Amino acid sequence: MSEEPLSTVLTRSSNERAAKERVYRWLLFACAALTVLVTLSIVVTLTWDALTFFRFEEIDVLGFFTGTEWNSRRGEFGVWPLVSATLTVTVVSALVAIPIGTAAAVYLSEYATPQMRSVLKPALEILAGIPTVVYGYLALIYLTPWLRSAGLPLNSLNLFSASVMVGIMIVPMVSSLSEDAMSAVPDELRQAGYGLGATKFEVSTGVVIPAAISGIFSSYILALSRAIGETMIVVMAGGMQARLLNPTNPFETVASSGQTMTAAMVHAVTSDATGGSPEYYSMFAIGITLFAITFGMNLLSNRIAARYGEKYR
Structure with a gap:
């Protein structure tokens, strides 16, 4: 052969x-x-059905984006109360998640031993795998009563407890992504700082964090985008009563029930509204508005990462 x-x-x-x-x-x-x-497909579907909502005679496009009253049963479709509640939850959750997540990332990247990091990082990321309905249950049954017993004048359903729990939920996203950005900083920069006599804390805050700032800030934006779209926690612990944020006394609003954009969408789809009614189609108008806000935040994150990102060879 x-x-x-x-x-x-x-x-x-x-x-x-x-x-x-x-x-x-x-x-x-x-x-x-x-x-x-x-x-x-998602964008086209949302846009098409949102346009259907704006075609109703009783709907005023300008009134939707500038109105201060939201009550779909009475035909009041001003989205600002929903936007203000959503931004309130986002800001308060950021005040919880950003300091804790960043501190955890600094510890994991700069202070923890490899053995400790191999245990703590997976344990911290377990929080990201907990169903949000569990967070909502914990906020409603445990966190709110505990805060009220501590002296805070909170209603049974309030945005403050919901915001705190949302902040706890997004801590793993902030810490994990920030730790990855810090770990990518070359060790030569750390050694240069130590050679100049800097302490570990000074190197962490003065060298590593500035060098990884683009990745850290991107983690903030991504985490807050996740907080904006959270549903179950704000539905269970925040309530369903739409109210506009009072700028003169914001804590009064946070301590009371509020309705975020996602909660309003849940209400629209679970209520007894008929399929072709303005109340039903309002969830698509809210959805495209929420999509635009989230898309803007992610676009901002990409711009900042491209503008301030450090490149090492």
């Missing part, structure tokens, strides 16, 4: 590898195209 020439074997092997690479390339392209298609 004659053996095939070596050149023939090498050519066939090369052709097989090229064919496999083409299959892999098109498979990966299909996955990427599917993600884009899903995103475009």
